[in-house]
Amino acid sequence: EVQLVESGGGLVQPGGSLRLSCAASGFTFSAYDMHWVRQGTGKGLEWVSGVNSVGDPYYSDSVKGRFTISRQNAKNSLYLQMNSLRAGDTALYYCARAPEPDPDYFHFDLWGRGTLVTVSS
Amino acid sequence: EIVLTQSPGTLSLSPGERATLSCRASQTVRNSYLAWYQRKPGQAPRLLIYDSFRRATGIPDRFSGSGSGTDFTLTISRLEPEDFAVYYCQQYGNSPAAFGQGTTVEIK
Numbered sequence: 001e002v003q004l005v006e007s008g009g010g011l012v013q014p015g016g017s018l019r020l021s022c023a024a025s026g027f028t029f030s031a032y033d034m035h036w037v038r039q040g041t042g043k044g045l046e047w048v049s050g051v052n053s054v055g056d057p058y059y060s061d062s063v064k065g066r067f068t069i070s071r072q073n074a075k076n077s078l079y080l081q082m083n084s085l086r087a088g089d090t091a092l093y094y095c096a097r098a099p100e101p102d103p104d105y106f107h108f109d110l111w112g113r114g115t116l117v118t119v120s121s
Numbered sequence: 122e123i124v125l126t127q128s129p130g131t132l133s134l135s136p137g138e139r140a141t142l143s144c145r146a147s148q149t150v151r152n153s154y155l156a157w158y159q160r161k162p163g164q165a166p167r168l169l170i171y172d173s174f175r176r177a178t179g180i181p182d183r184f185s186g187s188g189s190g191t192d193f194t195l196t197i198s199r200l201e202p203e204d205f206a207v208y209y210c211q212q213y214g215n216s217p218a219a220f221g222q223g224t225t226v227e228i229k
Contacts, residue, residue, distance in 0.1 A: 003165075047219075061217075108168060
């Protein structure tokens with residue numbers, strides 16, 4: 001089955017760190033650009049970060065310098081290391097696949113169900 | 122940065138009725154690169170439409186997309202019970218990509 005499954009969410013204090021993972025199955029993971037998209041409570045969807053098939057990352061301005069995206073193609077896995085977390089980072093984080101490789105112009109043809117990150121003291 | 126405004130916020134309709142959802146951009150969306158997604162509680166979002174009018178794989182033909190420039194529409198010709206959900210538009214013709222705030226289609 002073609003799917004993405006996120007994990008690693010939880011409760012963390014402001015200033016803390018968390019690492020999210022996304023396990024891909026049912027398709028050739030190494031061939032696709034992969035992304036993280038989030039949705040805060042009562043907020044719209046927001047693109048967070050993406051990585052191309054060979055590991056070159058790109059970030060939204062809101063997380064640049066704090067979050068690091070990476071992938072391990074041999075393990076069909078995508079990661080998001082989140083540091084210096086803020087209350088505004090509280091959201092459901094989705095892993096998503098882009099059908100076309102492009103660092104600037106992308107949409108998503110496959111999503112996971114998300115993992116919840118709560119930043120609170 | 123493009124801002125997408127979806128209307129209405131909530132659409133209350135009965136099964137079998139036609140649903141028309143609007144997505145308006147603050148600037149022209151290059152190449153009409155606009156997508157529509159469906160999201161149900163506890164489920165992964167699903168791509169319905171991309172490039173403003175192309176149906177994604179496996180999407181029933183009751184879903185159709187149209188529009189260009191700054192005005193885009195998702196139409197569901199006859200609502201099925203499984204179509205009651207939240208719908209989001211996303212533009213990807215201009216960087217950064219941006220999403221609308223969503224339209225909820227609820228059972229009347």
